[in-house]
Amino acid sequence: MIQVIHGNFLFTKTRCGFTYRPDSFLLIKDGIINALMDRLPDEYSSLPCLDFSKNLIIPGFCDLHTHAPQFMNCGTGYDEELIPWLEKYTYPTESRFSDNDFASKAYLDFFRELWRVGTTRACVFGTLHREASEILFSQMLSSGIGGYVGKVNMDRNSIPSLSETTEESITETEAFLSHTCNKSDLVKPILTPRFVPSTSEKLMSALGSLAEKYDLPIQSHVSENRDEVEWVRQLHPDIPSFSEVYDYYGLLRNKRTILAHAIYLEDREKALLKDKEIYLAHCPLSNNNMASGIMPLSEYMNRDMLLGLGTDVSGGHRLDMMSSISGACEASNLLYVFEPRHRRVNLSEAFYLATKGGGSFFGKVGSFEEGYEADMLVLDPDILPHQDVGTPEQMIGRFVYSADASKIQHRFVRGREILSFS
């Protein structure tokens, strides 16, 4: 199927600035972008053309790290740091997902909001409950949003109401995989060991084997909080660093693993994660709320590491990626104030992370270049430049910093409009 969309396209081919193509035509074949043209060639002039000539069109947002069951907790519990926050707020909430009806309602709220805020691809944590995680997977399929869903693995250091044995964790993960693998090429399962302190050596080892056997992607957390880093050191005294624990158990898979946070990495870890081509999900709102710290984003960009942004709900308090984009800029500004060797990250760099940067985990996603999947957001005409607006930065800056999802008029994934659902 061939589609033509007429509009004003704004995107980031690289981190170093916006590409703005006003009054242009996007040619899409079977959901894949064929060309972005100034004029529509005669051969296509008879095709129906979606007229968004008064709208700004941007790539859909890609959220590399979020927790669906925690969405209901947004804005609560920020009086603690990571470990007590998990025990006091997060684990009790997640334990409620043993109830499938409860899970079903909660996940519907999550996807309604994810749709509303213009996220078109996401990597989503469920809970340890297999059935609830299958509900999460099914709902993501229904939503039209693409990405990955994981049943969480956690067989140590949790609370009694949220625990599984090592055997249960492995068996239930295999069952989850058999239920979800090959169901869709848009929504797929992902192995999800919560983090080192939650997963025994035997479990990490089994997950590493599963990943290898079925060629699976993996998502987890690394080096978010200073107490957490110290705890990992105590749990694994024979392994030199947090990241190397994952590596030891086969959980750092080339271009297939996402680790969230990565605030306090040692140099050896930076080299390892760069070498293994591991994605790092920067989650600035969460890191602010939980007094975790600030990821040295400009340093990681200098090192050419694979980077994206995550909302990390409910450590983060907002599911929209606009707030994570502005939050990444703000966090980098403050890191620069306190440690001037870091440089300020600008809007195009942060926008790139939320689109093409994180999007690359999902394939050719997050840009309007040839061969990219046609994920896009059509914005309200009042976002478009008028006489008061100069640069693309100013135009998109107003939208991003307002974080006003009501300005998103249409959402497309692979060329297909995804509609609100009930």
Next chain:
Amino acid sequence: MIQVIHGNFLFTKTRCGFTYRPDSFLLIKDGIINALMDRLPDEYSSLPCLDFSKNLIIPGFCDLHTHAPQFMNCGTGYDEELIPWLEKYTYPTESRFSDNDFASKAYLDFFRELWRVGTTRACVFGTLHREASEILFSQMLSSGIGGYVGKVNMDRNSIPSLSETTEESITETEAFLSHTCNKSDLVKPILTPRFVPSTSEKLMSALGSLAEKYDLPIQSHVSENRDEVEWVRQLHPDIPSFSEVYDYYGLLRNKRTILAHAIYLEDREKALLKDKEIYLAHCPLSNNNMASGIMPLSEYMNRDMLLGLGTDVSGGHRLDMMSSISGACEASNLLYVFEPRHRRVNLSEAFYLATKGGGSFFGKVGSFEEGYEADMLVLDPDILPHQDVGTPEQMIGRFVYSADASKIQHRFVRGREILSFS
């Protein structure tokens, strides 16, 4: 006139926690709170009672520092720090307010948003233009929102299109005062020297005299940015600190002066500002966006200084005080990470600053205690606690961190509902 309001009231009598009074009755006489009661005494039972028994009611928000003409710039220009940002983005925009029609439209947008986000009192900067500032004053009167409006004074170091001579500045300020003084006891003029680098010694001196003569309040900026602090040192080498320049010219008036930012104060300045009972407006979003730094809020609270929050649009990118409340918590968290002698500021403390703390600049404003002016926001019933919600912190946290103004159903100032205007 006596009014009775039935609802669920949440407020902060002190910084140290929320007071929650569910299913209670607020008795208001001539706009002033007479009592908040568990039961309505028989003598009032025949009075009409506004039934908000399914709603959460909180004090209206008080914005201690914002710039109306910059509202249109929200989200743009955050690639610079303070001084170049002023010259490149802010001054050119403000220069357009020589056109009264332009000003009139822009200020209408500003007040629509200020109303929408539930701000019921504000201290507002205009531009140096007298007529546009009078339009700003008139519109604030029409809006029903209370507070102060200032014509900006700036007779040095600006751009050609935004400048006034010292004489013009004084004459036009006197004209602005004669137009605005005694027009209303809800909206009043305030002297507004932009900041030390913008105001000559002669002008500061004249404004100090005017302030004394007419007993006027004053608003300005202090110690926002390291380059700015250094510039002030060069401009006034004989005066030991930034704050003391204001003091020298009679601009630190007991409980009547607001200084925004106050990030890099020396100890002598802290002592002076405490002694003079000067209000400090903390503007976390602005300080993040412009890489200014982080106000040591917990230290100032320990010193019992007078404190409130400001949106500082468009250094800050959002006009809602909810974002400044969460922003104050987030900024304090990061300051604690980098300088652990500072402590994290919690939600009730930041909420207090945005209501009763900043509110005290306007009189007895920002609480539901006896004698306070009845400024309040009635929130959507879905904010109220249901079975999932425990503490008041959790209930109000969801609202504040969502920054979702659509959840505000009614706004009252002095017991009178203020309605949207066109």
